[in-house]
Amino acid sequence: MQAAKKIMKVFVTRRLPQEGMKILSAAPECEVSVWDSDEPVPREELLKGVQKAHGLVCLLPDKIDAEVLDAAGPNLKVISTMSVGFDHMALDEIKKRGIRVGYTPDVLTDATAELTVALLLATARRLPEGVEEVKNGGWSSWKPLWLCGYGLSGSTVGVIGLGRIGLAIAQRLMPFGVKRLLYSGRTAKPHAAEVKGEFVPMDTLVSQSDFIVVSCSLTPETQGLCDKAFFSKMKKTAVFINSSRGAVVNQEDLFEALSSGQIAAAGLDVTTPEPLPTNHPLLTLKNCVVLPHIGSATYSTRGVMSALVARNLLGGLQDTEMPSELTF
Numbered sequence: 001m002q003a004a005k006k007i008m009k010v011f012v013t014r015r016l017p018q019e020g021m022k023i024l025s026a027a028p029e030c031e032v033s034v035w036d037s038d039e040p041v042p043r044e045e046l047l048k049g050v051q052k053a054h055g056l057v058c059l060l061p062d063k064i065d066a067e068v069l070d071a072a073g074p075n076l077k078v079i080s081t082m083s084v085g086f087d088h089m090a091l092d093e094i095k096k097r098g099i100r101v102g103y104t105p106d107v108l109t110d111a112t113a114e115l116t117v118a119l120l121l122a123t124a125r126r127l128p129e130g131v132e133e134v135k136n137g138g139w140s141s142w143k144p145l146w147l148c149g150y151g152l153s154g155s156t157v158g159v160i161g162l163g164r165i166g167l168a169i170a171q172r173l174m175p176f177g178v179k180r181l182l183y184s185g186r187t188a189k190p191h192a193a194e195v196k197g198e199f200v201p202m203d204t205l206v207s208q209s210d211f212i213v214v215s216c217s218l219t220p221e222t223q224g225l226c227d228k229a230f231f232s233k234m235k236k237t238a239v240f241i242n243s244s245r246g247a248v249v250n251q252e253d254l255f256e257a258l259s260s261g262q263i264a265a266a267g268l269d270v271t272t273p274e275p276l277p278t279n280h281p282l283l284t285l286k287n288c289v290v291l292p293h294i295g296s297a298t299y300s301t302r303g304v305m306s307a308l309v310a311r312n313l314l315g316g317l318q319d320t321e322m323p324s325e326l327t328f
């Protein structure tokens with residue numbers, strides 16, 4: 001007689017796209033419970049839901065810290081996050097407990113790079129302002145300097161963090177006629193050759209770039225990296241774009257730089273906090289374009305991400321290979 005398979009308890013902190021849910025519900029060894037909502041699971045429900053779980057599927061807004069891990073208890077063997085960023089997880093605590101982590105690199109690179117380029121163009125060419133002027137009657141005539149912005153042709157672009165997404169952004173920007181592509185990070189990247197990228201010290205990148213794109217991961221080193229000193233070194237005509245994490249930027253310093261004319265404009269897909277309160281000073285500025293963290297938001301990308309999340313989880317539960325396991 002075959003031994004009965006051990007049933008594994010899985011807690012999923014959000015309603016996922018069907019691609020991922022189908023895979024999880026077809027796994028006979030899993031007893032899946034889902035926080036069945038499009039909104040984040042309240043903390044107390046997370047702490048309750050994770051109890052005795054063997055697997056946890058989480059999203060960016062779920063802070064996975066010692067309290068959650070303690071609430072889960074010793075059964076927990078895998079955490080699968082529907083994100084490539086992992087700054088919402090206390091990796092030291094996770095490592096101590098020998099828990100494996102799955103994440104979603106690569107599958108969202110194209111979508112995020114595409115959105116970053118869209119945000120850069122929208123910010124530099126003042127698209128939201130233009131749309132608003134058409135609607136509110138501000139469009140009186142064609143005027144030589146009205147709604148002028150900055151173009152990429154002949155420009156210098158600086159990418160902070162030429163990783164998967166940073167490279168994909170650079171690849172998309174080069175065909176616009178970018179003259180020089182600078183990048184900064186901890187290490188020079190062989191793949192930079194594809195975009196003729198020049199590895200330069202951060203100060204050089206900041207002072208020479210016409211467009212600065214932040215696409216690094218959030219770490220203790222990058223937290224608050226873009227502050228008063230950073231903005232004061234930028235050209236007055238330069239445009240700042242961030243699609244990494246809000247905490248890389250000191251938002252008070254950014255507000256000051258934008259409102260005083262220290263820099264030309266900023267486009268942010270990520271902020272602190274998220275959502276950004278509707279009365280936040282940054283939202284009063286015409287030269288600041290803020291998007292609600294939609295870098296990877298295409299239907300197909302989110303579907304593929306959720307399927308990868310499910311496969312990572314199953315690999316961890318079955319003690320087999322996970323398609324995208326985080327090594328830390």
Ligand code: NDP
Pocket residue numbers: 084085086105106108112160161162163164165166184185186187188215216217218219221222243244245269270293294295296
């Ligand atoms: P990668 O790991 O491929 O790239 C991260 C980059 O950050 C690396 O090039 C790394 O450079 C760089 N970096 C790390 N530390 C520093 C530092 N101190 N200074 C400068 N650069 C540094 O990750 P991805 O490209 O896949 O993703 C990057 C980030 O984008 C994610 O961590 C996430 O926060 C964000 N993201 C945002 C999305 C959105 O919706 N807006 C969607 C997806 C991701 P080095 O190797 O030299 O250290």
Ligand code: DGY
Pocket residue numbers: 060082083084085086108295296
């Ligand atoms: C990530 O994956 O880290 C993004 O911020 C959301 O896709």
